[in-house]
Amino acid sequence: MPPQGDRADGALSIERAIRAAARAGNRLLSGNRARVAVTSPVLRELLLVALSRMGVRIVTDRHDADFEFVDSLVGDTDDEREHQESEYGGATLPLTVVALDGGVHSGRASDAASKIAWAAQGIPPTVRPAKDLRSGAATDGEDTPRIAVSLVLEPKTAAFAIALADAGCDVAVFSAVSETDPEVARALAADSRVAVFAPTEVVTTPSAEAVRRDAEHARGVLGWGADYLIDDGSHLIRLAHTEYREALGVLRGAAEETTSGVRPLREMNAEQALSIPVIAVNDARTKTDFDNLIGTGQSCVFAIADVLDDADGTAYSGVRGSRWTVLGYGPVGVGVARFAAALGAEVTVVERDEVRALSALHDGFEARRSAEALESADVVVSATGVWHTIGLDALARMRPGAVVAVAGGIDDEIALDDATAAGWSHTETHAHVDEWRAPGADHGVRVLAAGGGVNYSAAEGNPIEVMDLSFATQLAALSRLMREDLPAGVHTILPEDERLVAAAALAARAGSTDPAPAAARPGGAAQPWRVHRYSGRR
Numbered sequence: 001m002p003p004q005g006d007r008a009d010g011a012l013s014i015e016r017a018i019r020a021a022a023r024a025g026n027r028l029l030s031g032n033r034a035r036v037a038v039t040s041p042v043l044r045e046l047l048l049v050a051l052s053r054m055g056v057r058i059v060t061d062r063h064d065a066d067f068e069f070v071d072s073l074v075g076d077t078d079d080e081r082e083h084q085e086s087e088y089g090g091a092t093l094p095l096t097v098v099a100l101d102g103g104v105h106s107g108r109a110s111d112a113a114s115k116i117a118w119a120a121q122g123i124p125p126t127v128r129p130a131k132d133l134r135s136g137a138a139t140d141g142e143d144t145p146r147i148a149v150s151l152v153l154e155p156k157t158a159a160f161a162i163a164l165a166d167a168g169c170d171v172a173v174f175s176a177v178s179e180t181d182p183e184v185a186r187a188l189a190a191d192s193r194v195a196v197f198a199p200t201e202v203v204t205t206p207s208a209e210a211v212r213r214d215a216e217h218a219r220g221v222l223g224w225g226a227d228y229l230i231d232d233g234s235h236l237i238r239l240a241h242t243e244y245r246e247a248l249g250v251l252r253g254a255a256e257e258t259t260s261g262v263r264p265l266r267e268m269n270a271e272q273a274l275s276i277p278v279i280a281v282n283d284a285r286t287k288t289d290f291d292n293l294i295g296t297g298q299s300c301v302f303a304i305a306d307v308l309d310d311a312d313g314t315a316y317s318g319v320r321g322s323r324w325t326v327l328g329y330g331p332v333g334v335g336v337a338r339f340a341a342a343l344g345a346e347v348t349v350v351e352r353d354e355v356r357a358l359s360a361l362h363d364g365f366e367a368r369r370s371a372e373a374l375e376s377a378d379v380v381v382s383a384t385g386v387w388h389t390i391g392l393d394a395l396a397r398m399r400p401g402a403v404v405a406v407a408g409g410i411d412d413e414i415a416l417d418d419a420t421a422a423g424w425s426h427t428e429t430h431a432h433v434d435e436w437r438a439p440g441a442d443h444g445v446r447v448l449a450a451g452g453g454v455n456y457s458a459a460e461g462n463p464i465e466v467m468d469l470s471f472a473t474q475l476a477a478l479s480r481l482m483r484e485d486l487p488a489g490v491h492t493i494l495p496e497d498e499r500l501v502a503a504a505a506l507a508a509r510a511g512s513t514d515p516a517p518a519a520a521r522p523g524g525a526a527q528p529w530r531v532h533r534y535s536g537r538r
Contacts, residue, residue, distance in 0.1 A: 028463035030055035053342035125504035148226035234261035295466030297335020320344030
């Protein structure tokens with residue numbers, strides 16, 4: 001452990017401990033509870049400030065904690081840990097202990113089956129309503145609804161698919177080569193109840209073989225004949241409407257997970273080209289306010305730091321004091337800025353919307369034009385979900401050695417296709433790091449995760465707790481599609497479904513709400529409408 005009086009070294013040890021806590025079990029920090037048992041006053045202060053800025057609740061009793069930060073694991077015996085876990089009454093997953101000297105204890109094993117089981121343990125708001133899903137199905141006399149899931153295939157998605165299968169549904173999972181953990185795909189395929197349309201072995205990306213596999217699997221899952229589809233980026237929905245229209249003869253409805261997927265669906269709807277009902281799960285408060293903002297914010301910032309720490313070794317000095325430019329200040333951009341700042345980054349926001357730019361200022365960040373912000377940035381994060389957000393001119397404006405990453409993301413959010421056409425070259429310098437150089441340049445910018453979403457391409461994706469909220473919201477959307485005969489078009493999630501999902505998650509996190517009054521006024525009025533300030537009858 002670095003000398004405790006050195007705040008710079010101390011900040012780096014704190015950053016590494018926080019990242020290790022999240023990484024050990026793919027856990028969310030925000031909203032969870034931590035006990036800080038660090039002896040150094042300096043390190044304790046640094047840790048408490050960083051955790052508080054991330055929305056972590058601080059507790060003093062380890063039995064109330066989701067995480068515990070200590071100086072060392074020495075003296076913390078296996079028997080004590082087993083007792084802690086058996087008596088643990090906090091949330092759904094056992095205590096994770098992280099030491100500032102690098103030690104970590106988590107109850108999650110490293111094999112895919114164990115990771116899937118761990119994720120299943122951490123998603124109770126998903127598992128419980130999944131058991132009731134089949135009873136609401138309406139599938140032309142069929143007793144068993146057929147549900148296709150198109151999401152990044154890692155342990156949480158596998159646990160979600162198994163929960164659907166446990167509920168008595170026929171389930172298929174599709175995932176692109178670049179978004180699949182092959183070991184998890186193999187473990188899921190071993191469950192004969194789930195059809196897996198994803199690679200079960202490593203396929204080099206980008207490559208012609210990866211493109212071929214993705215096209216084959218996409219058509220395969222549409223040909224599987226799903227009644228209902230959970231889509232990510234609306235890629236399968238759009239494929240069914242353009243090149244595989246026979247799937248529309250079976251497909252009753254879909255739920256869309258992402259901002260980048262809802263946008264083209266609204267365009268299709270405006271052109272009267274959308275022939276099925278789709279519920280915009282992304283727009284639900286229980287999705288956007290947590291998955292997009294908090295989950296993607298944490299997972300992207302931590303993934304970037306993890307990759308750079310691994311790539312730079314002893315030269316890595318931490319996020320503290322580095323200059324980050326965040327392009328876009330929607331929910332994802334807000335989350336990235338928040339978590340980077342919590343680790344000590346100096347954050348500048350680039351935003352075209354005046355209201356959002358003003359919001360960035362009031363959140364304590366600078367708001368600047370891209371030309372100014374990019375030139376001085378150490379790390380540039382695109383958080384828009386818009387094609388070519390970082391164009392060739394923007395890449396050329398960045399200083400050599402600057403890091404470029406995408407948060408969440410769509411294909412070609414960084415214009416690497418234009419860079420290739422313009423003669424730029426690239427070399428892999430480390431896992432998930434490619435240096436892109438302009439013609440004749442000795443050095444260039446460092447692009448992470450080949451320009452894909454850094455959190456799911458270079459790490460495990462969003463934490464379990466926020467995906468639990470997203471999955472539960474997806475189930476609410478599916479249940480409504482099964483119950484109601486919705487017309488073709490884009491539909492919003494029902495407010496009562498948001499409340500039910502939030503209530504289940506709140507209970508799992510040992511929180512509660514105040515009961516509503518027995519006779520609430522229409523519209524939530526604070527007082528009877530006939531009572532007002534300037535009445536002459538007083």
